[in-house]
Amino acid sequence: MSLPRETDILVIGAGPAGLAAATVLAPSARVLVLDRETSAGGIPRHCGHYPFGLREFRRLLKGPAYAQTLVRRAQAAGVHVATGVNVVSLLPGPRVAVTSNAGITEIDAKLVLLATGVRESxxxxxxxxxxxxxxxxxxxxxxxxxxxxxxxxxxxxxxxxxxxxxxxxxxxxxxxxxxxxxxxxxxxxxxxxxxxxxxxxxxxxxxxxxxxxxxxxxxxxxxxxxxxxxxxxxxxxxxxxxxxxRFRPEATLLDGSDLIRDPATGGPVIDSFGRCSDPSYFAAGNLLRPVETAGWSWAEGVAVGQAMRAALAGRLPQGDTYEVKLIGEALDWVVPQRVTGPDAVAFDRLQLRVTRSVAGRLTVKVGGSEYASRRIDTRPERRITVPLPPRAGAVEIVLEEE
Missing domain, CATH: 3.50.50.60 (FAD/NAD(P)-binding domain)
Known part of the structure; x- marks a missing residue:
């Protein structure tokens, strides 16, 4: 199998997030999806049970059928899916080095999406x-x-x-x-x-x-x-x-790259468009944090794919980004880690988790002023979300325990 030496969009990872983004992008760009497994579809192809597909296809599917549907829709949209390909390094450009049965090669792209998912501890x-x-x-x-x-x-x-x-x-x-x-x-x-x-x-x-x-x-x-x-x-x-x-992002590719890694999640630092510290790289899905459902990852892939389409057309804002800071011993991580201004974004909510069972008040501040506040009673690995602030400024998320 020969791989193209250049493409418009390169997606690394053929799971729900990667395939969803690729399908969104295919009508307006050449899209190549790479996966190291011999079959595309990600973790769901291993899950021979329900429930999958309600959010995406409005029907209940088992994991393998859901994975096959994702692959078929991507290919029908014009996406080229290549399996049995290992990405070995991420380079500026963007450019990636890969190995396959055709040997070692490098692929140039205009934009790259990282969607390599997670693994269990x-x-x-x-x-x-x-x-x-x-x-x-x-x-x-x-x-x-x-x-x-x-x-x-x-x-x-x-x-x-x-x-x-x-x-x-x-x-x-x-x-x-x-x-x-x-x-x-x-x-x-x-x-x-x-x-x-x-x-x-x-x-x-x-x-x-x-x-x-x-x-x-x-x-x-x-x-x-x-x-x-x-x-x-x-x-x-x-x-x-x-x-x-006890999932961990499959983020070993970040080790030898210039992309900034979040020590809390183990995945890349992104802004509210899904852009990494090098804006030619984007990320979506469970690489960003451990761990979300296939449906959530799919929706994230769609949203980041739309942001990448805007970037390809030169319509993605390039303004300042602001750090999201966590204040509270029990707060574990937040995604995205940086936010932009009030422009249309891929991530319209901040997602966070706690390190242990905790009850208290969660307050979001923007530029020192309170934006939102609510009581929470939650446990590790449970999703917590707050609306993305509609105005620009440094964001603080404060947890005061009861």
């Missing part, structure tokens, strides 16, 4: 001790084995985490005839919103809150999991562990 990143037997994997790895390869890697696993993806793991297990023996959550409350919290009970899966996995034991395969909770230490007999959630 590993067992090592969570500092879980014990032996290193087989049968410990992320939700994504489980979905790949079950839906793409038709395999059943275990029969009685423990699930670590209660984010939305953790409940997706339960659905994947049910599809493969796997019966989880426990669900473990370090926080005193379930992370995902109601009614997700009742799902383990409906499936007969014991839910252990305020509990951590202290070690995983077994020789060739997982044999047992040692947990520590309110009643002390105990052992659960199991043959696998699903380490779910």
């Amino acid at each position: 590993s067992r090592a990143q969570r500092l879980i001790g014990g032996e290193k037997p087989g049968g410990v994997m992320s939700t994504g790895a489980l979905q790949g084995l079950v839906y793409l390869e038709g395999r059943r890697p275990f029969r009685r696993p423990v699930i670590l985490g209660t984010e939305l993806v953790s409940f997706s793991a339960i659905m994947t297990c049910a599809h493969a005839g796997i019966r989880p023996v426990a669900m473990i959550e370090p926080d005193p409350r379930v992370t995902a919103r109601w009614p997700a919290a009742v799902y383990p009970h409906l499936k007969g899966i014991p839910l252990h809150l305020s509990t951590v996995i202290t070690s995983i034991e077994g020789r060739e395969r997982v044999e047992r999991v040692v947990i520590k909770g309110p009643k002390g230490e105990s052992t659960i007999e199991a043959d696998g562990v699903i380490v779910s959630g």
Whole structure:
């Protein structure tokens, strides 16, 4: 497969955000989408369950059908999708270096969109001790084995985490005839919103809150999991562990580039048009923060694609941007990190998260004056949004805990 040496728009990542932006841009530009996987569609193609597609297509789809629909619509719009291509560096210009079965090459573009998504934290990143037997994997790895390869890697696993993806793991297990023996959550409350919290009970899966996995034991395969909770230490007999959630942006490409990375999210710093610190690069989707739904990422891709179309036509404002500052120990990150003036923008809301369960008053100030204020009661990994201020100026988001 040969790749073009130059294009108008280069999109890195063929998930919901990248394909949505590409579809928006294709009628007015040459658009090339690159993805390192052998098939396009992103994470949803691994998720053989509902619900996908209501926001985008007004119909309920399973993940693979949703991914296929995204790809078909992009290609019908004229987008060239190339899979099995690894991007190895981002260069000024913009220009990117890639490797594929055709060898090493560089591609010049007028604008580049980064939409490389996220990955789950590993067992090592969570500092879980014990032996290193087989049968410990992320939700994504489980979905790949079950839906793409038709395999059943275990029969009685423990699930670590209660984010939305953790409940997706339960659905994947049910599809493969796997019966989880426990669900473990370090926080005193379930992370995902109601009614997700009742799902383990409906499936007969014991839910252990305020509990951590202290070690995983077994020789060739997982044999047992040692947990520590309110009643002390105990052992659960199991043959696998699903380490779910705690997502991190897939942002390794930023390491060797000139683009500024946000230390809080791990993704790139952007303004309210989705522009990175080098304005020839844009970003959208879960690369920006861990983690949002496929539908949210798709909508973000559409909005940033429209901003890129304006930039291509020379109609995107080039004025000053202003920093968004977080004040409050429990505030974790905000996207976008910089805002523009009152012009039409891709991000019409500021999105933020907290590091722990917290209740209090969230106040937004612009240029020192209060713009909006409301009470919040939330947990980590739950979406918090506030309207983007309609006037220019430095923004402060202040959380006063109760």
